Amino acid sequence: MSTANEENVFKKKKKFPVITKRIVTGIVLSGVILCSIVFIAGYWSFAKQFRKLYDTNICAISEAARECLNPDDFDKYLQTQKVDFAYDTVHRILQDFVDKFELNLLYVSKVDAPDYTRITYIYNPVKNGGKWKEFPIGYSENYIEKDYNTTAKRVLENGEVIVRHTYKTRSGSHITAMVPVYNSEGKIVAVLGSQKNIQEFVNARRRFSFFVIVIEIGFAILIVILFSSYFNIRFIKPILLITHETDHFASYGGKPSDRLLTIKKDDELGTLAHSVHQMEYDVYQNIKELTRVTAEKERIGTELRLASQIQNEMLHTQYPAYPERKDFDVYATMTPAKEVGGDLYDYKLIDDDHLMILVGDVSGKGVPAALFMGKCKVLLDMNAVQRKSPKEIMQETNNQLCKGNKTSLFVTCWLGLYTFSTGELRFVNAGHPYPILYKDGQYSYLKEKPNLILGGMENVEYTEHTINLHKGDRLFVYSDGVTEAINKAEQMFGEERLMDSMSQTSLLNAPDTIARVQRNLEKFVGNIEQFDDITMLEFNLN
Secondary structure (H helix, E strand, C coil), rough: HHHHHHHCCCCHHHHHHHHHHHHHHHHHHHHHHHHHHHHHHHHHHHHHHHHHHHHHHHHHHHHHHHHHHHHHHHHHHHHHHCCCHHHHHHHHHHHHHHHHCCCEEEEEEEEECCCCEEEEEECEEEEECCCCCCCCCCCCCCCHCCCCCCCHHHHHCCCCEEEEEEEEEEEEEEEEEEEEEECCCEEEEEEEEEEECHHHHHHHHHHHHHHHHHHHHHHHHHHHHHHHHHHCCCHHHHHHHHHHHHHHHHHHHCCHHHHHHHCHHHHHHHHHHHHHHHHHHHHHHHHHHHHHHHHHHHHHHHHHHHHHHHHHHCCCCCCCCCCCCCEEEEEEEECCCCCCCCEEEEEEEECCCEEEEEEEEEEHHHHHHHHHHHHHHHHHHHHCCCCCCHHHHHHHHHHHHCCCCCCCCCCEEEEEEEEEECCCEEEEECCCCCCEECCCEEECCCCCCCEECCCCCCCCCCEEEEEEEECCCCCEEECCHHHHEECCCCCCCCHHHHHHHHHCCCCCHHHHHHHHHHHHHHHHHHCCCCCCCCEEEEEEEE
């Protein structure tokens, strides 16, 4: 009799399922909000990516066009206002840029300081059949437009590359890239601008907005129709049953009822019912899984510590490395940001008269970088012992690294080969920070134009440089983890602080020199977690 009463109460409760209205209303509102968020995010991302594509494209066009100019002849052209064969050649090339890349126009002009409103045109090819008229060489005009004048000032005074999006100007809506033009002395003598119509961009944004709004409205209507009927039939009855059985579970001291098992297991609400019924089992399984995961993490930690030990064994750690040699002092350290690092160093006597020194920095961190570091070091050593020149070592190593480099990892590297009998140091810099040289009582950065990194592209020609080092001279080579270390104020250690640290080491041996720089670096960084591998190598001639 009691069971029958419970069934009657249950039927009365489900006769008017108010929860249906609440759930459907909530889902509809959530759907509308979600669609709005998706629309805003999608529109923002779409516009941003579209604009970035346009910006990158117009900048690349402008910079490519700039390479075709002969800036040293600009003053002659403007003074004589006469063109020659070289001028016509450049003009044809610029006109090809306009035609092939569908530009409105392209101009090279001088803009007079200080207000940058006076424009004198040197080149001005325009779109064939367009509404723009080409200005002849030497044509001048006053163009007062705050955005343009400010942009021209930044380009000509600061050398910035600026992209402008303008709407409803005298030339319509367009995107313009303005880049500085340098003469052979490195002085900015003009500005090059490339202009492209952006109506396609404006139309694309409108179409995207219309499409998303229509989809959102249709989606909301569909939710109301489907969920109103579907929830009444499919979900309300199981929900009320779960509610009733929850009260029953609490009233009988936590003993589960078999009524929950009548809900089908492949139903979402059935999953909820069976989850309650199997609560204790799930908790046990979770604890068991947690134990397994903890053990797995400990295993991985042990393997990483072993990998770190193996990596350290690949590098020179004994000092002195060559006790029998008193004519030089060399030492290096590598401090990884994680358990294993991607930096590498080496110093190897190829024979009694030649010493190879190198420092490298693999892109990325952790295990992939460490594996790539090991491969790179083996290849460098293998090529070095074949008595190749630094240039040949780098070129051969680069080609070998490029083969099968599916991970797209690369490495910056500085490699030098010192000849003791002549004092000659031949070196190659593959995208690595400039070393610090101590010579004739003065510290300075050994700045030679670096080549491309190793592993980036096959068949790269590397440039070999030469200096002479003699007794008392010193060389400090490092990775960018030194100069790019930051403190709490997000300031970088930088080249100036590194030079100040090195100025304190002129009387120290190689290990003490590195220790002094390390102490200054740690004092600067404080308790900020190390985010990049740090490698330092000191080579002294005694």
